[in-house]
Amino acid sequence: MILGKVIGSVWATKKDPGLEGMKFLIIGYLDEDENFTGDYDVAVDSVGAGYGEQVLIAKGSSARQTKLTHNRPVDSVVMAIVDRYDIHDKE
């Protein structure tokens, strides 16, 4: 999974019927030191994540293993809100 931070939203009126009611969040990827890497992704929110929160993202077919995204044309999902993460050992 990837660590990221919610930095924005995407609005899309015209879309696949299976996407109705989904919230598309723009996620800035974070590195181990909580800095942005410069990459981003658009993910469906399945846990009620808010702006500025750190999240975990699952991608690919794994992004369709939530109740909300099952069988939908979605390849990225926010499946957890991160309380904190620690680096313990990196010599």
Added chain:
Amino acid sequence: MILGKVIGSVWATKKDPGLEGMKFLIIGYLDEDENFTGDYDVAVDSVGAGYGEQVLIAKGSSARQTKLTHNRPVDSVVMAIVDRYDIHDKE
């Protein structure tokens, strides 16, 4: 998902029978500031996207979760036309 802009088309007469009638769009990837990243993708259009429109792309097996692309040898689909996207928080 990835944010992109429709910048071209691909014509292919000789192809897998399952691809008959599909429209192949060339999508230039966009960064958070709506600039092209230099990367592109060829995606099947499932929402009637036109040249110059901003779109969302789903990739991999997720690209086969639309009615049009189900069980087809397609790994990228335009599944939404973007009205707009905003970056709210990126300190």
Added chain:
Amino acid sequence: MILGKVIGSVWATKKDPGLEGMKFLIIGYLDEDENFTGDYDVAVDSVGAGYGEQVLIAKGSSARQTKLTHNRPVDSVVMAIVDRYDIHDKE
């Protein structure tokens, strides 16, 4: 999908039984201006592509959605021969 050009072949006698009779093509990736990007891929040919022809490649599980590649250990397939592609809009 990815745009590429058939630039070579791979011969492999000892292989998974499910691959018997398949033709493995080396595909040089093309950018938007029909130049090689420097990356390549080995793909199974499902449409009778010849050397020098431009092709479309589907990857991952989508590469197994042709009659030839169904349930085979193949992650890349040539599923269309490109007649031409045009860039219409890239300001």
Added chain:
Amino acid sequence: MILGKVIGSVWATKKDPGLEGMKFLIIGYLDEDENFTGDYDVAVDSVGAGYGEQVLIAKGSSARQTKLTHNRPVDSVVMAIVDRYDIHDKE
């Protein structure tokens, strides 16, 4: 699969119900000479890996082929603890 080393943990209280009880490890990727590459991943632990241990990671839908991760929104799993790895031939 990818070789990595367990370097940290992620805590997430609010998450998809299917993730309850899973341990999220931060894995620093290793190159052939056992140095960190600078990339990392967050993977579910299915083998009881501890800090500083070298591990093998399976990604994508393959990460859901363990008893613990079956049908869960997880795209990366630690599926083996590495005793050692050797480079025998690289001329």
Added chain:
Amino acid sequence: MILGKVIGSVWATKKDPGLEGMKFLIIGYLDEDENFTGDYDVAVDSVGAGYGEQVLIAKGSSARQTKLTHNRPVDSVVMAIVDRYDIHDKE
């Protein structure tokens, strides 16, 4: 698929039960001119590949389409030993 060369092995005693008896090979990726690219992968051997041999690798869910790897947490498999590969056309 990717062209590579068998350059090493990984030993792992503690692992997912589904991986019992599998041989994990370290594969150095090759470019079109048979030079190492610097990237590598750990793949399960399904064809009896030896050190120094050139091989083809299938990745992702396609890596689980051999008899040996079916339903196992494996995302990379050696599914062919390469006799030779030729570049015919690259102007």
